[in-house]
Amino acid sequence: MSALPRLERPGYLRVDEPAATGSVAADRIRRRIPNILSIAGSDPSGGAGIQADLKSIAANGGYGMAAITALTAQNTRGVRAVHVPPVAFLTEQLDAIADDARVDAVKLGMLGSAEVVAAVGDWLVGTRPAVVVLDPVMIATSGDRLLDADAERALRDLLPLADLVTPNLAELAVLVGEPVADDWAAALAQGRALAAATGVRVLVKGGHLAGPETPDALVEADDTTVGFDGARIATTNTHGTGCSLSSAIATRRAVTGDWSVAVGEARAWLRESIAAGSELEVGGGNGPIHHFAGVWARGGTTTPPTPADLAAEWWEETAGIRSAIDDLPFVRRLADGSLPRDAFLDYLGQDAVYLRDYARVLAAASRLAPDADAQRFWAGSAAGALAEELASHERLLAGAAATAHPEPDATTTAYLDHLLAAVARGEYGVVVAALLPCFQLYVDLGMRLAAGGFGAAARRPEHPYAPWLASYADPGFAESTRIATGILATTAAAATPALRERMRRAYRVSAEHELAFFGAPRGGSAAEAAAPHDADGARNPATVVATATA
Numbered sequence: 203m204s205a206l207p208r209l210e211r212p213g214y215l216r217v218d219e220p221a222a223t224g225s226v227a228a229d230r231i232r233r234r235i236p237n238i239l240s241i242a243g244s245d246p247s248g249g250a251g252i253q254a255d256l257k258s259i260a261a262n263g264g265y266g267m268a269a270i271t272a273l274t275a276q277n278t279r280g281v282r283a284v285h286v287p288p289v290a291f292l293t294e295q296l297d298a299i300a301d302d303a304r305v306d307a308v309k310l311g312m313l314g315s316a317e318v319v320a321a322v323g324d325w326l327v328g329t330r331p332a333v334v335v336l337d338p339v340m341i342a343t344s345g346d347r348l349l350d351a352d353a354e355r356a357l358r359d360l361l362p363l364a365d366l367v368t369p370n371l372a373e374l375a376v377l378v379g380e381p382v383a384d385d386w387a388a389a390l391a392q393g394r395a396l397a398a399a400t401g402v403r404v405l406v407k408g409g410h411l412a413g414p415e416t417p418d419a420l421v422e423a424d425d426t427t428v429g430f431d432g433a434r435i436a437t438t439n440t441h442g443t444g445c446s447l448s449s450a451i452a453t454r455r456a457v458t459g460d461w462s463v464a465v466g467e468a469r470a471w472l473r474e475s476i477a478a479g480s481e482l483e484v485g486g487g488n489g490p491i492h493h494f495a496g497v498w499a500r501g502g503t504t505t506p507p508t509p510a511d512l513a514a515e516w517w518e519e520t521a522g523i524r525s526a527i528d529d530l531p532f533v534r535r536l537a538d539g540s541l542p543r544d545a546f547l548d549y550l551g552q553d554a555v556y557l558r559d560y561a562r563v564l565a566a567a568s569r570l571a572p573d574a575d576a577q578r579f580w581a582g583s584a585a586g587a588l589a590e591e592l593a594s595h596e597r598l599l600a601g602a603a604a605t606a607h608p609e610p611d612a613t614t615t616a617y618l619d620h621l622l623a624a625v626a627r628g629e630y631g632v633v634v635a636a637l638l639p640c641f642q643l644y645v646d647l648g649m650r651l652a653a654g655g656f657g658a659a660a661r662r663p664e665h666p667y668a669p670w671l672a673s674y675a676d677p678g679f680a681e682s683t684r685i686a687t688g689i690l691a692t693t694a695a696a697a698t699p700a701l702r703e704r705m706r707r708a709y710r711v712s713a714e715h716e717l718a719f720f721g722a723p724r725g726g727s728a729a730e731a732a733a734p735h736d737a738d739g740a741r742n743p744a745t746v747v748a749t750a751t752a
């Protein structure tokens with residue numbers, strides 16, 4: 203343990219915001235998440251109704267809200283009972299939502315009774331949501347009726363308040379007053395007739411056609427038609443496909459602003475979810491679709507650590523190394539000004555040699571950077587290392603007997619080889635991780651020296667190494683370190699677990715090299731200034747850590 207007083211973790215290492223780089227995450231934050239309201243019935247088995255709608259809305263990038271029109275007692279095999287609560291309470295639900303939240307799109311599902319249809323119609327007229335998708339639920343896949351005969355008539359009156367209606371073949375037939383179409387051409391003709399008669403666009407759905415194809419078509423009131431083809435997926439998991447598709451379209455329409463793009467995207471998602479439905483083990487009838495199959499496959503189901511967590515965790519892992527650096531005779535004597543001049547100049551000469559290759563590694567980070575902001579930052583840091591820091595070293599060394607560019611000693615060589623090996627492997631994240639301890643440990647030490655954490659001597663202007671001490675407590679260097687830490691943290695958070703582990707190792711090993719670098723024997727006073735090292739003088743960083751922290 204260090205006997206020296208220690209500052210709290212410095213503020214400049216906190217990563218509360220995404221780094222100032224144009225990341226995918228930042229783009230996502232800027233885009234508005236649409237609020238999608240489902241007005242539909244409840245399916246306690248979770249595959250259809252509002253349960254399906256909320257999953258579908260979430261899977262397609264919306265925030266789901268639901269006002270319940272009716273309760274059903276159903277499972278994958280069929281509907282056992284339907285209960286329609288007092289309609290006044292539905293209106294209470296709808297008003298509660300509209301009084302408080304923006305509604306970007308509405309999806310209408312099972313409405314149950316003529317009174318419910320009328321109440322929903324009144325509410326739509328009063329609130330005028332920007333997007334209304336009406337799935338005219340009348341009969342469940344199982345063949346059970348979900349709407350009484352009066353309500354069918356009332357539903358027809360509701361059509362003009364919708365922007366899109368999505369009937370299946372049986373519902374389309376009811377709406378146009380004809381027999382159910384038995385081929386795609388007849389279905390399309392009915393869809394066109396409905397669109398022309400009501401002025402509402404119609405999605406004609408071929409899910410209930412016989413045969414190997416499941417075509418859908420978006421028919422505008424002016425007869426413009428966009429067709430979507432797709433081979434039938436062999437599955438019995440089709441419970442709730444209509445509910446899920448209509449809420450997905452409402453969501454994608456709110457996101458994209460385009461109906462045919464929305465239908466295309468919703469269908470792509472639906473097909474993936476139908477195909478994965480058999481992964482679920484729910485009931486013995488027509489099972490549900492797997493609403494999150496694609497999301498889970500691409501994003502996983504565990505919550506990865508945040509950038510801020512990672513930055514804090516990795517920094518915390520260097521606590522032992524930092525404490526060992528604080529305890530080094532070199533650092534203590536540097537702080538109190540008693541470090542012999544030749545030891546200081548020797549250190550500075552090695553640091554100058556180090557900086558030249560460090561600048562090459564910074565330039566490599568710029569070359570590998572995935573975005574222009576990061577590219578600029580690393581290039582600027584490379585130029586800064588050469589122009590400012592190296593130049594100041596050379597000024598400090600000028601006039602001294604020491605040479606500005608000595609040969610790198612074993613400790614310096616080991617550290618540089620670690621950095622250059624990261625460049626050779628070519629992984630941006632690993633290069634950045636290897637670079638960071640040099641920023642962070644120097645700023646940390648510089649700030650604590652300047653704050654008097656190692657005694658008052660380091661703060662005095664007459665301190666023999668005052669210019670050097672000042673350069674590491676520089677606010678500009680602290681700011682660069684904050685940005686570099688942000689880049690490290692966001693890169694690590696977005697990395698695969700395996701790459702993140704390689705980054706963590708590179709970071710840790712660089713921190714160990716920092717300790718070895720501070721602890722290396724220096725100048726004529728090597729014996730006094732050196733860190734503890736093993737009998738044969740090897741300065742393997744791990745050995746130094748072990749002995750220095752013992």
Ligand SMILES: Nc1ncnc2c1ncn2[C@@H]1O[C@H](COP(=O)(O)OP(=O)(O)OP(=O)(O)O)[C@@H](O)[C@H]1O
Binds near residue numbers: 343416
């Ligand atoms: N087996 C399948 N393979 C591929 N797509 C399908 C399949 N079954 C249905 N679909 C698609 O699912 C969507 C819903 O179509 P469908 O005609 O079944 O409507 P629906 O009857 O309202 O739905 P539900 O069966 O939930 O009542 C359409 O896009 C349709 O093409």
Ligand SMILES: Cc1ncc(COP(=O)(O)O)c(N)n1
Binds near residue numbers: 312443445
């Ligand atoms: C509450 C409710 N709403 C809609 C449907 C229709 O869905 P599907 O035709 O897929 O059974 C349903 N079964 N239950």
